[in-house]
Amino acid sequence: xxxxxxxxxxxxxxxxxxxxxxxxxxxxxxxxxxxxxxxxxxxxxxxxxxxxxxxxxxxxxxxxxxxxxxxxxxxxxxxxxxxxxxxxxxxxxxxxxxxxxxxxxxxxxxxxxxxxxxxxxxxxxxxxxxxxxxxxxxxxxxxxxxxxxxxxxxxxxxxxxxxxxxxxxxxxxxxxxxxxxxxxxxxxxxxxxxxxxxxxxxxxxxxxxxxxxxxxxxxxxxxxxxxxxxxxxxxxxxxxxxxxxxxxxxxxxxxxxxxxxxxxxxxxxxxxxxxxxxxxxxxxxxxxxxxxxxxxxxxxxxxxxxxxxxxxxxxxxxxxx
Amino acid sequence: xxxxxxxxxxxxxxxxxxxxxxxxxxxxxxxxxxxxxxxxxxxxxxxxxxxxxxxxxxxxxxxxxxxxxxxxxxxxxxxxxxxxxxxxxxxxxxxxxxxxxxxxxxxxxxxxxxxxxxxxxxxxxxxxxxxxxxxxxxxxxxxxxxxxxxxxxxxxxxxxxxxxxxxxxxxxxxxxxxxxxxxxxxxxxxxxxxxxxxxxxxxxxxxxxxxxxxxxxxxxxxxxxxxxxxxxxxxxxxxxxxxxxxxxxxxxxxxxxxxxxxxxxxxxxxxxxxxxxxxxxxxxxxxxxxxxxxxxxxxxxxxxxxxxxxxxxxxxxxxxxxxxxxxxxxxxxxxxxxxxxxxxxxxxxxxxxxxxxxxxxx
Ligand SMILES: Cc1ncc(C[n+]2csc(CCOP(=O)(O)OP(=O)(O)O)c2C)c(N)n1
Ligand SMILES: [Mg+2]
Numbered sequence: 001x002x003x004x005x006x007x008x009x010x011x012x013x014x015x016x017x018x019x020x021x022x023x024x025x026x027x028x029x030x031x032x033x034x035x036x037x038x039x040x041x042x043x044x045x046x047x048x049x050x051x052x053x054x055x056x057x058x059x060x061x062x063x064x065x066x067x068x069x070x071x072x073x074x075x076x077x078x079x080x081x082x083x084x085x086x087x088x089x090x091x092x093x094x095x096x097x098x099x100x101x102x103x104x105x106x107x108x109x110x111x112x113x114x115x116x117x118x119x120x121x122x123x124x125x126x127x128x129x130x131x132x133x134x135x136x137x138x139x140x141x142x143x144x145x146x147x148x149x150x151x152x153x154x155x156x157x158x159x160x161x162x163x164x165x166x167x168x169x170x171x172x173x174x175x176x177x178x179x180x181x182x183x184x185x186x187x188x189x190x191x192x193x194x195x196x197x198x199x200x201x202x203x204x205x206x207x208x209x210x211x212x213x214x215x216x217x218x219x220x221x222x223x224x225x226x227x228x229x230x231x232x233x234x235x236x237x238x239x240x241x242x243x244x245x246x247x248x249x250x251x252x253x254x255x256x257x258x259x260x261x262x263x264x265x266x267x268x269x270x271x272x273x274x275x276x277x278x279x280x281x282x283x284x285x286x287x288x289x290x291x292x293x294x295x296x297x298x299x300x301x302x303x304x305x306x307x308x309x310x311x312x313x314x315x316x317x318x319x320x321x
Numbered sequence: 322x323x324x325x326x327x328x329x330x331x332x333x334x335x336x337x338x339x340x341x342x343x344x345x346x347x348x349x350x351x352x353x354x355x356x357x358x359x360x361x362x363x364x365x366x367x368x369x370x371x372x373x374x375x376x377x378x379x380x381x382x383x384x385x386x387x388x389x390x391x392x393x394x395x396x397x398x399x400x401x402x403x404x405x406x407x408x409x410x411x412x413x414x415x416x417x418x419x420x421x422x423x424x425x426x427x428x429x430x431x432x433x434x435x436x437x438x439x440x441x442x443x444x445x446x447x448x449x450x451x452x453x454x455x456x457x458x459x460x461x462x463x464x465x466x467x468x469x470x471x472x473x474x475x476x477x478x479x480x481x482x483x484x485x486x487x488x489x490x491x492x493x494x495x496x497x498x499x500x501x502x503x504x505x506x507x508x509x510x511x512x513x514x515x516x517x518x519x520x521x522x523x524x525x526x527x528x529x530x531x532x533x534x535x536x537x538x539x540x541x542x543x544x545x546x547x548x549x550x551x552x553x554x555x556x557x558x559x560x561x562x563x564x565x566x567x568x569x570x571x572x573x574x575x576x577x578x579x580x581x582x583x584x585x586x587x588x589x590x591x592x593x594x595x596x597x598x599x600x601x602x603x604x605x606x607x608x609x610x611x612x613x614x615x616x617x618x619x620x621x622x623x624x625x626x627x628x629x630x631x632x633x634x635x636x637x638x639x640x641x642x643x644x645x646x647x648x649x650x651x652x653x654x655x656x657x658x659x660x661x662x663x664x665x666x667x668x669x670x671x672x673x674x675x676x677x678x679x680x681x682x683x
Binding site for chain 2: 128292296
């Protein structure tokens with residue numbers, strides 16, 4: 001069936017709720033309203049308010065309650081309305097969700113899927129456009145995924161629901177309805193910890209994820225270069241093998257992400273290539289990212305997010321070496 | 322042995338009812354007809370501005386907008402009760418308060434066009450910038466109040482939160498700090514009945530939001546939030562007590578969100594016309610107009626003239642706001658008190674590569 005990312009995620013949660021009666025969805029406005037992006041639309045009608053829970057407006061308790069539910073054997077799928085507000089639950093995620101397994105020596109794992117919309121480009125108000133993948137990837141014990149297609153979104157969600165770990169599930173707002181794609185109606189898994197090759201190529205590699213995948217694709221198409229494009233899909237655990245393979249294959253690597261440059265995901269990727277594939281490189285690794293600033297108000301966001309021109313200039317630069 | 326160790330009551334007050342009738346016993350001594358007229362004009366102005374920004378948004382000339390129509394009495398009444406040394410700590414829907422405090426009109430509009438420059442606070446306006454993360458401003462309120470007391474400014478704080486916002490930890494923590502340290506913070510709970518799709522009744526099991534104050538060791542009361550004089554009186558008295566005796570308190574203003582949560586919201590998903598209908602006759606502006614008309618102070622001609630004059634001012638301000646030219650360099654210049662070398666390098670690269678040129682054309 002043709003689905004956009006919103007319908008694919010909705011479909012995945014529907015099937016998880018259908019097949020696992022321990023699963024519940026909880027969050028602000030996820031019930032009647034169907035979530036502010038309509039990702040949980042219709043679920044409360046089908047599964048009732050005990051399983052699709054409109055919570056009070058309090059993020060720390062949304063995640064804290066999910067930790068408790070999970071510890072007691074349920075599978076909570078909390079939604080945090082926007083990534084910026086997930087910081088109000090940071091302590092619950094980092095101090096508890098991430099650590100329960102290790103501090104109880106796996107006797108009390110806390111599987112859950114924490115969903116939140118991320119990144120910008122859609123002119124939202126302040127705090128609605130952050131790209132927080134590194135905050136969570138820095139914390140051992142949390143799995144961090146970020147699909148860029150409807151197909152991956154559904155498959156990663158199903159896979160996450162069958163894992164025994166807390167999964168931070170980042171959904172790029174800009175891609176929610178950007179395009180439709182054929183998505184299987186049955187439940188299927190997309191592996192966690194595996195990148196996908198969006199385009200094969202020989203001259204250079206562009207490693208990216210989330211909102212930047214379509215930007216990179218367009219830039220490469222317009223330039224007509226033979227670039228290999230890797231979509232990480234999972235940020236942590238990183239698919240190091242895919243990264244090193246493409247680096248060794250082309251010898252030229254650009255990392256593109258919307259998160260800001262300094263201490264961004266590109267730093268980790270570049271470091272691993274430098275450690276393990278440095279002598280296979282023909283040129284220094286380049287990073288294309290947002291500036292190292294707070295995400296600006298919407299009037300300025302086009303000046304902040306990397307655009308095709310920025311990617312194209314990096315391609316020229318790396319090919320000139 | 323059992324004995325009662327705590328009792329609390331929440332009083333509800335109203336000075337002007339929905340027909341414009343005054344409760345003479347409660348009528349505040351410092352209010353006269355010219356002041357009521359001023360309240361009326363300020364509320365009308367807030368409503369006109371609200372309609373204007375909404376229409377700009379619909380035309381793509383403003384970003385996502387949070388309307389405040391129906392909540393004018395709470396906002397104008399409270400703002401007019403503030404003394405010259407008092408400090409506002411707003412959430413995000415208080416443009417009526419800003420307006421009544423004299424915040425530059427073109428900057429309010431610029432804010433809804435999506436530029437940080439709108440939050441450059443003029444020296445003579447005592448407020449923090451708006452806070453989008455719900456309730457996170459509340460501890461700031463307690464902090465500003467502590468500073469008012471410590472620095473002996475003689476001012477108090479008016480901290481602002483919505484009904485939904487009272488569920489956040491930050492709300493409880495802030496009023497608890499205020500109660501524990503006895504700082505001059507008056508908290509307004511602008512209870513408009515909704516937090517996006519969640520009605521007040523589902524937000525908490527507590528019968529009133531005002532009673533949350535008791536757990537912080539401070540007093541809580543309710544006031545008809547559509548009664549501008551009632552709000553004015555309650556806030557005025559509370560601020561005076563805060564200023565003179567460092568008494569914090571919570572005032573829950575009962576009003577109603579007549580419109581959508583924001584322009585990105587569709588209330589049709591979760592509420593009925595019949596939910597809204599009872600609030601139409603309780604309109605905060607209508608009742609003051611009835612009062613003024615009964616006193617012979619207002620009529621259709623005056624109303625038309627006022628509307629025309631206010632619209633003219635608003636249109637002029639829109640024009641100014643729309644002439645604003647964003648300078649992306651400002652994003653870099655205001656991050657630190659100094660310019661780190663590595664940030665300068667990013668700025669230089671952006672300028673040299675001309676990325677912003679393409680961004681502008683997008
Ligand atoms: C911490 C946080 N969580 C979620 C949101 C998204 N959000 C914006 S306003 C709102 C509802 C606020 O309700 P209330 O406090 O009653 O204020 P109102 O919008 O009615 O003025 C929500 C959930 C937010 N801005 N901040
Ligand atoms: Mg509300």
